[in-house]
Structure formats: C-alpha cells, structure tokens
Amino acid sequence: MKNLLYKITCILAFGGLVMSCQEEELNLDNPNALTTEQFWKTENDAQLGINSVYAMFYKDGSFQRWMYFRLDLTSDEGFSQSPWIELADWTRFQYINYNFWEGNVVTWRDTYKAIFRANQVLANVPDIEFQNEDDKKKILAEAKFLRALHYYYAAILWEDVPLVLEPSQPGDLHQQVPVEQIYAQVEKDLNEAFADLPLDWPADQVGRATKGAAKAMLGKAYMQQHKWQEAKEALDYLVIGDGAIYDLVENYKDNFTHLNENNQESVFEIQFGDQRRGGTGEGPDAAVSSTRAQFFAPRGIGWSDGQARYWLIDAFKEESTVDGDLDPRLQHSFFYPDLFEDFGDRTYGREWEWGEDEAWFRKGARDYYRDNEDYYSEVNFRLIRYADILLRYAEVLNELGNTSEAYQYVDLVRARANMAPLAVAYPSIGNDQDAFLERLKKERVLELSGESVRWADLKRWGDLETQASVDEIADRDPDFNNFVVGRNHRLPIPQDDVENNPNLDQHPEY
C-alpha cells in the first residue's frame, strides 16, 4: 500500500509540476503591435495619430481615386465609357446596387474611417501631457479641420448622414441627422480649428492644415448653405484679412505638377508621394500616391475610366487672350484632338490616336516627364487653391449685392491667363447679379475644370433642382438625361448600413 501511494504521489507530483508552470502562459501579449491601451501616451503618439488622419487621403474611396469619379465624372465635366458597366453607371445616375463598392460604399467607408481617426485624436490627445500646450492645441485643431473636411464632402455627396463624434465601438448604431446638423458641426469644428491652427508651418511640416485652410473650408461650407454673409467673413480672412498671404502662381501649369508644390497659390494641398509601392490598404507598404492619372489617362495609356466632355474644349475657344491666342489654360487642362495643332503639344508623346470628339483630363497627368502612368503618382492634389478662393469671393460678393466689388477678383484669375478684364470682355454684364453669376459659372469651369469643384458648384447654384436647368446641363452632358430631379442630387446611402442600423434610413427617394 505504501508502495502504491508512493507511485501515485510521484505521478501526481510530476503532473502537477507540468501544470503549475503553465497557467501563466495563458497571458500572452501581442508581440506584433501596440495595444490601444499602450498607445496615446506621448506627444509622439499624438503626432502619429494626427498623421494617420492625413493618411486617409491615400485611400481609394478618398482623393486617391474614387472621389474624382463622384465629383468630376458625375458632374457635367466628365463621364465614363468604362467597359466596367457598373462603374460607369455610377457616373450617370444609374444606381442599381446601392452597395456597389467602388461607386458608393468605399467612399462612405473611407469618410467614416477618417472621422474615426480624427475622433480618436480628439478623444485621446487631451489627456496626453505636452511640453508645449500649443502643440497639443494644433494637433486637436488639425483633427477638427480634417473631420470637418470629411463631413463637408459627406454632406455634398449624401447629405443626411450619421454624425459620429466619438471613437467607435463595434456595436455602435450611429444616429443619422439632417444635413443642416452636419454643416453645423462642420462650422463648429472649423471655427475651433481656426483658433488653434498656425498661419503656416515650418518647411518640414508644410502640407498640414492652416488657418487659411480652415477659413477656406468654412467659406465653402457656408456657401453651400447660401450663408453668404458668413461665407464672406470667412473668405475675407484669406483675401483681405490677416490670412491674405496667398497669391496666384505665374505659371498656371504649376498647380498640376510635382515640380512646384505647396506654392503660394496652395491653400490646402493633399500631399502625394511615390515612395511606397503598395496598395490602398493598411499594410506595411501602403501607398501614399494618387491613382487618378492612371484611371483618367487615355486608352492605351491608362484605364481611361473617366474622360472629359468635349463642350469644355469648346468653352475655352469662345474667348481669346488679349493677344488673340487661345486660352493657355486649355493646354494644361485637357488632352484633345487639336492639342498639337493648337499648342504643339502631344498626348503622352503620342499623336492623337483617339476619337475626334474625345478629350481627357490633363491636370495631374504626368506626361510632362513620362509616357505612361501607374498607381503611384506623386503629384499633389490642390484641393483648395487661391484661384478658387478668389472666384468664390467674387461669387459671395455678387450674392451679397456687391457685384461691382466682385469684378476685381475674377480679373485677377483672368489676368494670369492673359485674358482681358471681365468688364472689358463682357461689358454687358454690368451690375446684373444673375448675368455676373452666369459668367462666373463659366469662369470657374475655365479655371477649375477637373479639380473636383463642379459637382458642389452645380448643387450650390441650384442647377440640379429644376428640370429646366437639368435639361440645359443634359445638352452638354447627355448623362443628365438620366438625372431625376429630387433624387440624383445625392447618392443613396450604402444599403448594408441602412439595413443594419435602425437609426439610419435610406433617402426616401431611393
């Protein structure tokens, strides 16, 4: 019996030994990443965190790719002949599957990804101790600026969307709010951001949001709501106020290449580079590039999923420079059949081999130094440039009844293109507010075509609100024959989110 006990004891002792040293092995840390608890402790964490919000510009739903389909191709400036029918359908108001990723969902997703990142900064950074409190304020202000920027575009595209202001939890069911409330948040964020953002950044930090950028976004948001007085006050800052540090660059082309980036005309510029050659995901080599040029380049060079309507070419040819030449902006805005004849310039070094009534967007194309495109364009996208601000300022002044005041700002823009002053070229406008706006619409196209402002312009001008004005647009862009007034001024909300969120309804017209 003793022997038995001995043997059993031995076995159990051995077994126990093996077990006891193992229990703590169940507590394993992730050796591959910081946990969320470990992060948001230092100034550097805050810096990395705010940078990640800027990094959202490199995601394909954003200004890396598909946003241009929404803003440029859906408008009457562009269209799609993509053989990918569904992709093209989403530029011509044929929305069948509301969950179509490239046409709708990815942009929605990336909008809220950006907002989530901004919310993480805004929730966590206040608790971090900074040596210099101003640095903390700047980071928070940048986060508010970027959050506002993404909500602004959400308001343009979908209008009534959920308002999310806190870092998300997996089970959150966010509450949809009317577009007015989205704009109210945009205004609040931008006003707060303006207070703490710097006027400019040191050379190695250029590209971050500035006071001027905040006021410019604010002006844009007010204008969309026809809050003209508030818009004027916001834009005053950039044009005649303390923030009037901007000027037009001499060479129009400098706004569209990587050779003179972040120049005096740039109010807010999305910084692209070609250093990383990965995709648009969250992997170690995630790209920091734009793919716009690859998708918009002519057939045989790029995917050619988007191209320009030919009326734009004609619009440029309506008026000559003071020297009787073609508007020089035409050369830098489009690839079109007569490019060589008009300017001695070729399309990616090629003779015109495409249709006689076809044209492609040239801004951002890299034909000035290569004959092909790829997914890694380093050309920064000037999201807000001073020429846009000047034309907006003119628009605001005109809306407020100060038409005569407005002329000078349009003339600044025209002068760079060597165009005569507006009053000289179009003396009949005079102080006719409507005529001035009509002219301004054309001026904006000539200056800003293919720069993703047209869709918001059409909405702001009310041109999408009546069948008559839509018919007029349809003359230029037959895709608008599909446009249903009261429906297609905004996108359907991705259906999956609608179905899974009791606090979110699909737009009634969809």
Next chain:
Amino acid sequence: MPIKIKVILQRGLFMLLCIYLPGNMLFANEGSNKDLEKQIPQFVVQGNVISDTDGLPLPGVTVQVQGTSNGVVTDFDGNYEIEVAAPDAILQFSYVGFRTKEVPVNDRSTIDVVLEADVAQLDEVVVVGYGTQQKQDLTSAISVVQSEQIQKRQSTTVAESLQGLASGVNVRGGGQPGQEANIEIRGLKNLRNSNPLYVIDGLVTTANRDFNPNDIASIQILKDAAAAAIYGSRAANGVIIITTKSGRSGPMEVNVSSKVSLTEIPRYDLAGQEEFVRLNNMAYDNAGVPRQELNLDVNTDWQEEVFRTGLIQDHNVSFSGGGNNSSYFVSGNYFGNKGTVISTDFDRISFRVNTSGEKGIFSIGQNLALSNAVTNEIGAPEAMRGNPMIDVIRMFPTIPVYDESNPGGFGYGREGVANTFAANPVAIANIIDSESENFRIRGNVWSEIEPFSFLKYRLNVGYETSFDNYLYLRRAGSWTLNQPYEETFTNQNRAQSQTQLIENTLTFQEEFGKHRVTLLVGNTYQKDIYEQINGTKRNLLVNSNTGEYFDVLDLGDQAQVGGFRNEATLLSYLGRLEYNYDDRYLLNAVLRRDGSSRFSEENKWGNFPSISLGWRLSNESFFNVENINDLKLRASYGELGSGNIGEYEYLGFINTFGAIVLGEDQSIHPSATQVRLANSQLRWEVLKQTNIGLDLSMYNNKFGLTADYFVARTEDVLFGFPILLTTGNDGGNPISNAATVENRGFEFELSYRETRGDFEYNTSLNFTKLENELVTLGTGLNESIQGNTITRAGEPVGMWYVLQTDGLFQSEEEVQNYTNSDGSVIMPGAQPGDIRFKDVNDDGEITNEDKAVVGSPWPDFEMGWNASASYRGFDFSMNWIGSFGATVYNGYRSIVDRFDDDSNYRSGIQPWTPENPNTDFPRVVRASTLNARGDSDRWLEDGSFVRLKYIGVGYSLPQTTIDKIGMNSVRFSLSAQNVITITDYTGLDPEFSNGNIFQRGVDFGSFPNLQTYSIGLDLRF
C-alpha cells in the same frame, strides 16, 4: 497501434470476454448448462488457442460447438476445455479481430488452434482519444473508415479521400495540384472554419497536403460532442483521429507500392471563332454601337493553350516488423503531381519512422514524420484575372496568345479590336512565378508506466514544426489591356510554425463484479507559434548567363521588409469516466476545462461537460430475437467550447504601418492609429450537441446498421460580421460572439457482407440529411447579405437572395402591359427579347427591394454508396457519391451568357431575335446590364449530382506463384476517379468547393475535380 491494442486485449482477458459473446447466446448458455447436466456421458475436448501473428496465447476466445448453444471461453493462458455431445462435432473458435475458425473434432481430445488476425475486424477497436474502446461499448457517434478505402484513391490529402465513405462527413475538393479539400462534419457549426481537428498518433495537428495518406493504419471520425468532448475546445468541428501504421512482430515485411495516374480536367464547351464573332457582332448591333474590328486571322483555343493532361505519381515503400516487445515501421513516399493547368505542380517527399518497445511495466514509443512539399501555383493577382478557370472563358478566340507589340509579348485585349480586360493566362503563367515550399517535422514520443494492472500513467510529448518558404516573382510585361506599368519585383517569405504538446494522463481501469470502470484524468498543454519574415525588392536585375531575373533579395531596389510572430497557448484539464454494467448499461462522461490565451483574463476559462449513455438491448435477458446479434441504443449530450479565433482578437491594437508625405522636401512621416476595432469581451463559443443513435447487427454480423439523429446548436458563435461602416472600422470585421447556429440531421450507414466460397462481397450505403439554421444573428444585425446570398435568422446560412426572372418580353405591347397594381409600367426601358423581372414589392420598378429568397445552397440529402467484391485473386470496388437538392450559382454561365461585357460565349446558344422568339435566352446587348445582371435567378441551377468517385479492379497473384518468387503478395490495380457524373448542372463540376461559408453555393472559377486514370502495383515481401 493494432499490436498495442491486441496486447491490451490479451491481458484484459475476462474484462473483455463477455463482450464478444453475442448476447442471446450468453443467456441461452445458462439454460443449456442445466440441460447438459442431464445429458451424460460427454466427450471432453481441450486445447490451447494462440494468435498467428505473435504466437502468444489468446485469452477470451469463444469456443462453441457448432449448431448448439454450448460454448466456453479460453482462460488467461489461452486454454479451454469443452464437453461435446458427439465426437464428430465441429468446434467454432471466434474472437474479435480474428477470423472465426471451424475445426472438426474427429475424435480428438486435444485440439490446439492458431487463429488468424482479421485486419478488418481489428478496426472494431475504436480509438476514442486518450484511449480505445470496443465498438460495442461506444455510446457516441463515431465513424470508422478503412484505411484501404483511402489508399485506393489517388488523392493529395486525407480529407479528399474520405469523400463518401462516412455518413455526416461532407468533403469538397478540387483538382488543383496541392489543393486542400474542405471537410465538414455534420454541417456548418460555426461561421469561420469548418475544418475538423486532426489527431495524428495523439498529436493535435492538421493532416494537410504534406501528410502521406499511405501511412494511415486507421481513421476514426468523432462526430458528436460527447465523442469529441475529450478534445475540448479544439474539437467543435469534429475530430478525425488518424493512427499511422506500426510494425508487427515477426520478420521484416517490405511493402512497395507505386501508382501512376493520368489526369484530365473537364473542359468548357465554348464557342469557336466563327460562332464567337457572330454573337459578338449581334451584341454590338443590338446595342447600336459600331462592331469592333475583331481579328479574324486569329483563332485561339484558350483551353488548349492552358490545359494539359496531368500526371500524378505516388511511390511508396515501407519496412515493418518487430519482436515480442518492440516494433518498427519505416516508410518513404514520393508524390508528384504535374497539374492540368500549365505552370502548376506539386511535389512531396515524405519519410516516417514509428517504433515502440516495452519492458516490464514501462513502455515507450515514438512517431516521426518528415516531409517536404513544393507547390507551384499560377499567380492570381486579381479576382477576375489570374484564375485560369475564368481567364480561358473571358479571352476571345480572336486574341492571339503572343503579340510582340505588347509589353512582354503576350496577346490580350485591344481597344476597338478586342474590348476586354480579360487576362491572358499564358502571360500570367510566364510572367509570374508563385512557389511555396514547406519542410515539416511532425512527431511525438510517448511513454507509459503501468505499475498495476489497473493503473496506467502516460506521458505524451508532441512537437511539430514546419519551415515555409514562399517565392513570388513578377517579371516585366503585361497580361491585360491598359495595365498600369509595374516594375519587376520579388516578394519572399520565410516562416516557421511550431506546435508543442505535453499531455499527462492517468488511466484507472478495474472491474468489480458486473461493474467495469475506466477513469481517465489528465491535463494537456499546447503552444502554437508562427513566425514569419518577409521581404520585397523591385527592379530586379537580369542574369545575363541565364536570361532570368536574379530572384535573391540582395539585388534590386526599394527594399521592404516585414515580419511578425503569433503565439497561442491552450491549457486543459480533462476527465472521463467510462462505466459498463454487465455489458448492458454503458455510461460515458467527460468533463473538460479549457483555458486559452485567445481570450481576455476574465473569459479565459470554460468548462465543458458531456455525458453519453448506451443500452445494449440485445444483452438483456428478455431480448431474444433471432438473427439479431447486437442491438444498442445510444444517447448523448455534450458541450464543447471553441476558441477558434486569431491569437489576439480581443485586444485592440495600433496599426503603425501608415505614413504621410509632408514638407517642402515631400518626405515620408510615420503615422499610427487604431484601424480595426476589437471586442474585449469575447468568450468561448459553445457547441451543444444531442445525439440519439442505434447500432444493429444481424445475421451473424453480416448486416449492420448505424443510425443517428442529432441536434447540434452552436451558441455565441465567434464571427466577424460586417459592422456598420460608420464605425470607420477596417482591416477585418471585429470578432464578436455573434450568432446561434443549429444543425439538425439524420444519418445512417447500412452495410452488408457475404462470403460464398471464394466469392466475397460487401456493400455499404451511407446517408446524411442535414438542416442548417441560423437561429439568431447577434446584436444589431437583422441579416447579412453577402454577394447574392442572405443570411437571416430562422433560415439556413447563405440562402439565395436575388431578383426573379419571369420569361422574356416578346413584344413592345408586353413591355407596356407589364404594370404593377397601380398601372405603372414596371420596365419601360425594356425591349422585346429582354428579361422580365418580377416586381416583388409592387412598387412599379425593379430595384434591390425586389430581391427575395429563392433557393438554398444546402443539399436536401447526400449519399455515398460503396461496393466491393473479390473472387480468388481478383478484387473490385467502387464508390459513388450523390448530393441532391442544392441550388448553386453557375458563375461560368454568369460570365459567358452576359454579353454586356465581352467574353467568349457558350457554344450553341440561341439568343432571342425577332426571327428566333422561341427561346429562353434573352436578347444579347453589349454594355447593357438589363439582361446581364449577376444578381438574378438566371444563373441559379439545380446542383444535384451523382458521381462515380472511384472504380477500381485489382488482381493479386495466387499464393503458389508468389511463394515461388519469394513474395507475400503481389497486386496489380487499375482504377479511375470521377469518370461518371450524372447531373443537370451546366457548369464544369457540380462537386465544386467554395471556402466562403456564406457563398458555399457559388461556383465561380472553382477548380474542378479531375478525371483520373491510375495504374498501380503493390508488392509485399
């Protein structure tokens, strides 16, 4: 293992004795003994029974006088003594695992008998995890698959070869070299992964493609929770226990087998050049756009360019033997598969050594397998490009294979000439190399101390490691129209995975009168580690000697490196009680406590009990039905935890990969943030399974039936359902304890075997009916729509959710008359020949709201039928499988029949034209999604099929011949696989496999099963 089992049996003597006496006989005995007392005088025969394999005495052998109920059993030393009524009586010696022997007494008083082992019978001992049980003692649902059945087939993995051999086991494979099969035991019980747990010689592992199926001695499939409970948290999908071969005592036996197979891939019936051109022009004409200038000088058969006859070679040699106290088994295998698609192959070399030995109370054994496997796959850079099964149908016959004017020199689409973004599969095969190689060591060492006959301690230490190499090389060149320029690059990784396993078990086994008790307690510890480093270099240099790129990471630029390490530990305590009262009442209870590193502190541990009961009705005194040898009723209930999630799912983490460009110098600045959300409150997923079954065997065990009904309910299913996009989550859906899934099913296996002289045959039929239901879908979600499927509470997972077609419009009048109840025209844009879709919600237009559940991807039932026969040296066998009632999505047809986007077309279609209105094929229109939309029932088909999975004949040389040449056996075989398929499905293969759980019925470019023709030779000496 069989040897080991036999030793236990022999030692176990009386403990096991009663079981093998058919019940009715045992009780009849009592009566007959009384009779015998009256019948005097008697003739007494005595003798000794030994085994043919090791010459050791066999205790517990039933010795019976034929035609009477008079019987005895041999004692511990194999001795018996029996009284017979007549000197010409015939004695019948029977013992489990051995062939029954009949010996005429012929006036002898001493008859010594040598019993021959019966390999098939040995399988009646079932490995149940940390022990074995007699099949008769089982109280839970366990299937046993004969290893010969598996080894007959030409298959890469074990899973593939299990198809149709056991009820409740669904296997779907594919013909790609090295492709691993999906296996599902009793339905889809969770939403992540249906693959069961593999236990090879006690080592918890995976029987993936680098495991040599030729080494298998036996396979047991633990199907219900009570059976699998002992494996706890890893076993919720069922357990496949594989025991590899071991040596038998005696001189060394050498087994050489070799099998060579030709494989053919089924081919699409595509339009030839002429038909393609006609249809393509029609689609352009109907769309009112100018025809493309198709290159009529070219006529490419893309299938001919891409597909080829494959070749599989499987060569195996093994050496086995042993003494009384030791055994060894050594095997080597080469398996080579030249794929049926260009640029694909798979090669495996494997080697195994199993040994065991014992001395006194101590025994020790070891299993070790080494393997090296290399797979070359055709690169698949994008979803619609790079899958040869898709590429061959999208490429036009008018596109040349080679075209010098394109970068890289391959032909593909061209604007206005061939409007397609299809990829040239020959280009991809040449431009991209994708090779993975892994070297695996898998082994375990066990030792046992048996200080008393009733007590045994076992220590099992297992270790498995795999060294993985992966190489991806992208050469210069393009494979599709408008392809963005990409520099050459190579991406490579080196990885190691390890599993460490330590198991301590203590087994107490004793008999108290009619009570027999086995008690097992133990603990197990398992650690899994995976580490990887990877690197990429671009702009590779060309080696001027070979003309090839240097594929080492030293050369090239834009270096990028990465690496990570994942670790997980699992610690478990387990206990099992097996109780048997008088061979009538059986009880089996398991309690397991699991702790996993994959859950947070407060949720790490879970307790999972199970209990199962058996009643051997046929052993009851009142049960006396003629011809029933055995009848047992079983019932079980068990809970199993599953923690089958990523290593660190409950932790939110920071992604530090991001970067932004800043500053006048446009330099890179790092960024970091939380990208993927996490649920910190994750807890164990629990499978609760109830099983009711019966085992019946009749007519001298010739006829057998096993039937089971089960309800398997999985609660707190761990799954990452899509969460709201407004959360901003990316990088994968956070796992949550989301849903409840239930599978109810009925399954049975019928078998019959018969021997008439030299002619032996047996046949078996298995049947599985399964009903899957998603009971609840978790918080906040009403339903989950994925592709064309919907998963909603109360319905099976992944139901078809599409628009319904309702014939074609034949006239403009019909278009105008197709109105909703308010009178508004539903499809005003349609033209005669277009599809009429049902306006389900009656809102006057066709939208997503009109989608409805129209079918199920789940079969109503599945069957397997196996038959084999032998006559003298000849043997024949075949396996049929059938699946009935599933609706599947024909992805092939959704490409070739769509016409809005150009591709090649199906041969022989007759689209609607005003001249040809009597067709169900709509008007073909380029660039119109009206008839082409993928989300309609136009692409759904009945996926039922019956298939001859395997058929083979063999011939073994007669004993006299092989004796002369010094052989033990020589067998030639001819076989074929997948040669007959009966189905209405118009895709390539109704038996396709789709790993996407929600879209299991989508056949979109699945690699089909191959037709395989094999010739084999098997030598033993």
